[in-house]
Amino acid sequence: xxxxxxxxxxxxxxxxxxxxxxxxxxxxxxxxxxxxxxxxxxxxxxxxxxxxxxxxxxxxxxxxxxxxxxxxxxxxxxxxxxxxxxxxxxxxxxxxxxxxxxxxxxxxxxxxxxxxxxxxxxxxxxxxxxxxxxxxxxxxxxxxxxxxxxxxxxxxxxxxxxxxxxxxxxxxxxxxxxxxxxxxxxxxxxxxxxxxxxxxxxxxxxxxxxxxxxxxxxxxxxxxxxxxxxxxxxxxxxxxxxxxxxxxxxxxxxxxxxxxxxxxxxxxxxxxxxxxxxxxxxxxxxxxxxxxxxxxxxxxxxxxxxxxxxxxxxxxxxxxxxxxxxxxxxxxxxxxxxxxxxxxxxxxxxxxxxxxxxxxxxxxxxxxxxxxxxxxxxxxxxxxxxxxxxxxxxxxxxxxxxxxxxxxxxxxxxxxxxxxxxxxxxxxxxxxxxxxxxxxxxxxxxxxxxxx
Amino acid sequence: xxxxxxxxxxxxxxxxxxxxxxxxxxxxxxxxxxxxxxxxxxxxxxxxxxxxxxxxxxxxxxxxxxxxxxxxxxxxxxxxxxxxxxxxxxxxxxxxxxxxxxxxxxxxxxxxxxxxxxxxxxxxxxxxxxxxxxxxxxxxxxxxxxxxxxxxxxxxxxxxxxxxxxxxxxxxxxxxxxxxxxxxxxxxxxxxxxxxxxxxxxxxxxxxxxxxxxxxxxxxxxxxxxxxxxxxxxxxxxxxxxxxxxxxxxxxxxxxxxxxxxxxxxxxxxxxxxxxxxxxxxxxxxxxxxxxxxxxxxx
Numbered sequence: 001x002x003x004x005x006x007x008x009x010x011x012x013x014x015x016x017x018x019x020x021x022x023x024x025x026x027x028x029x030x031x032x033x034x035x036x037x038x039x040x041x042x043x044x045x046x047x048x049x050x051x052x053x054x055x056x057x058x059x060x061x062x063x064x065x066x067x068x069x070x071x072x073x074x075x076x077x078x079x080x081x082x083x084x085x086x087x088x089x090x091x092x093x094x095x096x097x098x099x100x101x102x103x104x105x106x107x108x109x110x111x112x113x114x115x116x117x118x119x120x121x122x123x124x125x126x127x128x129x130x131x132x133x134x135x136x137x138x139x140x141x142x143x144x145x146x147x148x149x150x151x152x153x154x155x156x157x158x159x160x161x162x163x164x165x166x167x168x169x170x171x172x173x174x175x176x177x178x179x180x181x182x183x184x185x186x187x188x189x190x191x192x193x194x195x196x197x198x199x200x201x202x203x204x205x206x207x208x209x210x211x212x213x214x215x216x217x218x219x220x221x222x223x224x225x226x227x228x229x230x231x232x233x234x235x236x237x238x239x240x241x242x243x244x245x246x247x248x249x250x251x252x253x254x255x256x257x258x259x260x261x262x263x264x265x266x267x268x269x270x271x272x273x274x275x276x277x278x279x280x281x282x283x284x285x286x287x288x289x290x291x292x293x294x295x296x297x298x299x300x301x302x303x304x305x306x307x308x309x310x311x312x313x314x315x316x317x318x319x320x321x322x323x324x325x326x327x328x329x330x331x332x333x334x335x336x337x338x339x340x341x342x343x344x345x346x347x348x349x350x351x352x353x354x355x356x357x358x359x360x361x362x363x364x365x366x367x368x369x370x371x372x373x374x375x376x377x378x379x380x381x382x383x384x385x386x387x388x389x390x391x392x393x394x395x396x397x398x399x400x401x402x403x404x405x406x407x408x409x410x411x412x413x414x415x416x417x418x419x420x421x422x423x424x425x426x427x428x429x430x431x432x433x434x435x436x437x438x439x440x441x442x443x444x445x446x447x448x449x450x451x452x
Numbered sequence: 453x454x455x456x457x458x459x460x461x462x463x464x465x466x467x468x469x470x471x472x473x474x475x476x477x478x479x480x481x482x483x484x485x486x487x488x489x490x491x492x493x494x495x496x497x498x499x500x501x502x503x504x505x506x507x508x509x510x511x512x513x514x515x516x517x518x519x520x521x522x523x524x525x526x527x528x529x530x531x532x533x534x535x536x537x538x539x540x541x542x543x544x545x546x547x548x549x550x551x552x553x554x555x556x557x558x559x560x561x562x563x564x565x566x567x568x569x570x571x572x573x574x575x576x577x578x579x580x581x582x583x584x585x586x587x588x589x590x591x592x593x594x595x596x597x598x599x600x601x602x603x604x605x606x607x608x609x610x611x612x613x614x615x616x617x618x619x620x621x622x623x624x625x626x627x628x629x630x631x632x633x634x635x636x637x638x639x640x641x642x643x644x645x646x647x648x649x650x651x652x653x654x655x656x657x658x659x660x661x662x663x664x665x666x667x668x669x670x671x672x673x674x675x676x677x678x679x680x681x682x683x684x685x686x687x688x689x690x691x692x693x694x695x696x697x698x699x700x701x702x703x704x705x706x707x708x709x710x711x712x713x714x715x716x717x718x719x720x721x722x723x724x725x726x727x728x729x730x731x732x733x734x735x736x737x738x739x740x741x742x743x744x745x746x747x748x749x750x751x
Contacts, residue, residue, distance in 0.1 A: 265610030
């Protein structure tokens with residue numbers, strides 16, 4: 001008796017289970033298509049992230065756009081965390097947004113999956129937007145011909161960007177230690193010396209105040225040393241090159257040799273910005289986009305911005321640029337482009353300049369009074385950023401390995417360096433071996449033609 | 453002990469919300485993942501059938517072994533420790549004392565604190581220099597003792613050696629749930645039995661060993677099963693606090709599976725890992741069930 005009931009119950013459950021999958025799927029998809037054609041307007045979905053200010057600005061822009069384009073309805077999907085993973089999962093599930101934020105760091109991965117629309121044909125016809133309107137550095141990473149960046153079709157346009165690793169310094173702590181405010185002409189040696197004088201310990205030897213928090217992306221140090229992480233065709237990492245070893249040795253030494261930056265254990269304490277805001281670290285690295293937050297949060301001391309210490313190559317790096325791209329398989333490419341054109345055109349860019357936040361991608365807008373004299377920003381600091389921007393390059397990764405995978409392979413090796421359990425050259429050699437293997441595996445999976 | 457038809461129907465009705473949710477939302481993906489385990493799939497291209505290749509790759513993957521080792525290490529220490537402490541706490545709050553409800557609530561409270569916020573808090577507690585745990589060791593002089601036996605200052609989750617013990621230690625935080633179940637089990641024990649044992653001259657230890665524990669074996673059995681299955685799937689701690697680091701010291705099985713699926717987008721390989729975990733869990737549970745017949749006493 002008991003067993004029979006159990007058996008039949010399980011059978012029924014099994015059948016319901018098998019039936020429910022296609023039913024649920026058709027239900028969901030059915031709902032989806034009915035939403036697309038609501039009242040004869042085409043719905044365009046934009047996915048992105050951003051703080052409340054940016055979302056408010058977007059809502060305003062969307063309303064303005066809809067007023068001028070009554071046949072299009074735009075909707076914003078806010079994905080604050082794990083954007084890339086969520087987006088790729090949405091695409092895999094057949095529910096991709098039409099327009100989405102594309103950052104150079106994740107661009108390569110998007111290209112390899114063929115999910116980005118070539119914008120060249122649309123740009124050729126556009127009255128509103130031309131590639132030449134933008135800072136040329138911001139255009140280069142969006143061009144990819146299948147072998148090299150900087151040439152071929154264009155897959156995105158910049159929303160905003162900034163040199164992301166300029167030094168924010170606490171003027172009061174410099175004054176207390178009797179150190180003149182930096183003007184950006186310092187060398188790495190002078191920088192370490194100053195950081196040492198700004199590092200304070202208690203009687204037990206615990207660091208109460210760090211000279212610097214090295215939250216600069218390693219790329220900043222590497223490009224300044226004349227190195228690159230990826231080969232030009234993005235099919236190898238060059239982590240074993242002398243330039244990369246020199247740069248990362250310097251980065252490691254800040255923590256493990258000179259002890260002027262938090263080590264592995266100390267990094268757990270607080271986010272960098274909180275440590276800076278509370279005067280527990282004298283210098284840290286950020287982009288223009290952090291200025292409003294520090295202006296709001298820091299009341300007890302004066303602070304300034306300068307460029308990182310000079311080294312072999314006079315260059316600054318940007319990693320946090322954000323732009324827009326269009327989904328390659330969107331059902332409404334024309335409508336999506338019209339909205340994107342509006343977003344990267346003068347009106348959309350002026351709206352970004354008006355928030356007083358990151359540097360707009362359109363050069364003219366970036367140098368316009370709306371941005372340069374923005375009351376939310378500090379005019380002097382904005383000038384420092386704009387000046388550095390002219391010497392700033394964007395680092396971008398490889399189509400054959402996504403940043404998350406790269407980090408999964410690189411970080412454990414780097415953690416051993418930071419714990420003092422492995423030398424920099426050894427760790428980089430091991431990381432290079434693993435990452436190059438992963439690239440080969442991925443290329444085999446993507447069936448990339450390997451030439452030569 | 454035989455259930456009639458009515459009790460069967462009632463039983464299934466009570467668990468029907470769970471069953472419906474499981475069938476509607478989880479069963480399809482679960483079945484699909486069994487099939488995908490035999491494919492190579494990056495979520496975008498069509499899945500490509502590769503036979504047993506994923507499992508062969510798994511057999512040569514050092515991180516697979518590392519994550520299995522870490523997960524078993526955690527299970528072996530966290531589950532028994534949790535059981536013993538939860539039982540101890542349950543016995544403490546099983547007394548009819550004034551204010552006992554306050555303590556029951558206090559011990560259970562950590563279970564209702566939101567998971568991620570709690571984990572970030574623990575990250576602070578573990579800070580080697582300024583965390584409360586090490587400061588407590590400093591104040592009580594225990595740190596000096598640790599240094600004297602040349603263990604040195606525990607670096608907790610900031611070191612390879614300390615990360616696992618740290619996470620095991622942290623697992624104690626959530627034992628309020630087990631405590632409540634033990635408490636229910638303790639209150640189910642008929643007072644007559646304890647009193648009879650007392651009259652027969654059994655001291656507190658003998659009463660505990662020969663009356664309480666045997667009658668609690670169904671509870672202990674249930675908590676062990678659930679605890680082991682839960683430990684095999686441990687994820688949040690490592691994902692939020694350590695990202696599996698430093699240098700894979702806290703790379704748990706499910707964390708590795710998640711990274712493989714959603715950060716490296718090797719969905720087929722991850723499904724193979726899920727299938728292996730399913731089989732491991734099944735085997736461990738069957739062994740426990742078989743062994744349970746020997747030591748669990750149902751009234």
